Amino acid sequence: MDSIRIVGGKPLQGSIAIQGSKNAALPMMAATLLQEGICALKGCPRIADVKYMEEILRSLGALVWWEGDTLYIDSTSVTGTEIPREYGEKMRSSVVVMGSLLGRMGKANIPYPGGCVIGSRPINLHLLALARLGAAIEEIDGILHVTAKELKGADIFFKKASVGATQNALLAAVKAKGDTRLSGCAAEPEVVWLCRFLNQMGARIEGTGTDTLLIRGVSALHEVEFDIPADRIVAGTYVCACAATRGDIVLENPPIEEMDALLEAYEKMGGQYEVKGGKLFLCGRKVDTPVSYLETQVYPGFPTDMQSPLMAVLASVPGRSHIRETVFEDRFKVASQLTKMGARIVIDGRDAIIEGVPCLQGAQVFAQELRGGAALVIAGLGACGTTYINNRHFIERGYEHICDDLASLGGNIRRD
Incomplete structure (x- = not known):
């Protein structure tokens, strides 16, 4: 079976640790190819996308193994x-191996890289940057052949900020x-962490955390x-x-600072939180x-990535909420599945209008991509009755043990 069963309506209670970051780990795994030794990634999440990247690295000649929660490459x-x-073709992050x-x-x-179908995600900015560094493409x-006799430093301006x-x-x-x-570049935490990782490997990158990065090339x-x-x-x-x-x-x-x-949106909904001793105490x-x-x-x-999970919450918050999606034009796919649970959502282009209902109802729904699948888990936990989420594999691309985590907090949830 490839599904999750949830009996909802029970408030979550308890304490839980957060897994390692998928979006930080994958480019770091790719970065290990730039050196000729053994790198250890501690606290790496054992998720489907990491497994795909492991196989990519093995296919290139790397040795990859686990010791506990540490991935060695x-x-x-x-x-x-x-x-x-x-x-x-299974995952978007394969492109950074280039x-x-x-x-x-x-x-x-x-x-051409795969991954979740959430709208157009062209790689033209990737190719333009590599071409500026001296690559021929x-x-x-359907296969991109990229070659460079010698990569040379260049000034590169991104017309649109792109993490990848x-x-x-x-x-x-x-x-x-x-x-x-690099000017006009993305400043997401996953870029910052990659810069830190590369610098620890001996790279010389300045401007970390800003939209302008200066990279001074090194020989090894x-x-x-x-x-x-x-x-x-x-x-x-x-x-x-x-x-x-x-x-x-x-x-x-x-990662509270990220x-x-x-948390601002959570507070607007009436949620309360306190940070103490590096822990985040939440009252919903x-x-x-x-x-x-x-x-x-x-x-x-x-x-x-948090738009669909937030929509799942707002579906049961009384009154009208309005979300505009400005990053990916097709990231409202989960709305049709939430309506099967009684949600009242109207999609108009890049806008979603949500009229909250007193309680969503359990139903049989289908995950179509990673974050939308997580949103259905959230909706199922808060719903009345039993929810069956099909296509669990989408969710497992990014969540190491979501069912076990939520069950430890008292959720009636299991893999089927």
């Missing part, structure tokens, strides 16, 4: 340059000859041990689960106020 004998279609392979091997053959039968394009440019530039300046990088940060989207998902069930929970190790926009018992207007934005604005 030995890139000493990497000789491959081609990413297999079966893995590259920058690493260029830096290590001078060429890369990669299928050709597409043959910024990461790819970083990976290709750290060993390029000379200096590279070295092996390193690194702690994967806590996942801000997983933490946000559990904040929403607390709100939807009107519960009281504690997040033990959340959650301002979400007074969540009863709609959000008159909220739009997704690049960091530090409200994250698009």
Whole structure:
């Protein structure tokens, strides 16, 4: 079976730790190709997307193994340059391997990346950045062939902030000859963490956390041990689960400094929280106020990955709420599934109007992508009756043990 069964209506209570960040771990895994030793990623999440990236690295000649929650990657004998279609087309993050392979091997053959269907996500910014660094790019039968006799530093301006394009440019530039300046780049935490990881490997990156990065090329990088940060989207998902069930929970190790926009929305709904000793204490018992207007934005604005989980909460908050999606034009897919549970949601282009109902009703629904699937879990926890969520595999792309986590907080949830 590939489903999750939830009997809802019970407030969550208890304390839970947050898994390592998916969106930080994947580009770091790609970055290990740039050195010829053994890197250790401590606290790496054992999720489907990490497993896909493991297979990509193995196909290139790396040795990959686990010891507890630490992922070891030995890139000493990497000789491959081609990413297999079966893995590259399954996940969006496969595209960042391109920058690493260029830096290590001078060429890369990669299928167009896959992942969740949430709207148009072209990779033109990735390719433009690599071309500026000296790469030649050709597409043959859906495979991108990228080669560079020598990567040279350049000034690169992104017309639109892109996390993936910024990461790819970083990976290709750290060993390029000379200096590279990236302007208009993304400043999301996942970019910041990649910069820290690369700098610890011996890269010279300045301006971390801003929209302008200066990369001074180095001849070699070295092996390193690194702690994967806590996942801000997983933490946000559990904040929403607390709100939807009107519960009281504690997040033990959340990346609080990365959650301002979400916690602001949580407070607007009536949620209460306190930060003490590095822990986040949440009380969702007074969540009863709609959000008159909220739009997704690049960091530090409200994250698009939290839009669907928030919608699931607002579906049972009395009054009218309004969400505008400005990042991905097709990220309201979950609305049709929430309406099966009694939600009243009207979609008009990039706008969603939600009229809260007293209680959602359990139903059989289908996850269509990662964050929408998490939103259905949230809705099911707060609903009256039993909810069956099909296509569990979408959810497991980003959540290591979501059912066990929520069950430990008193949720009646299990994998079927």
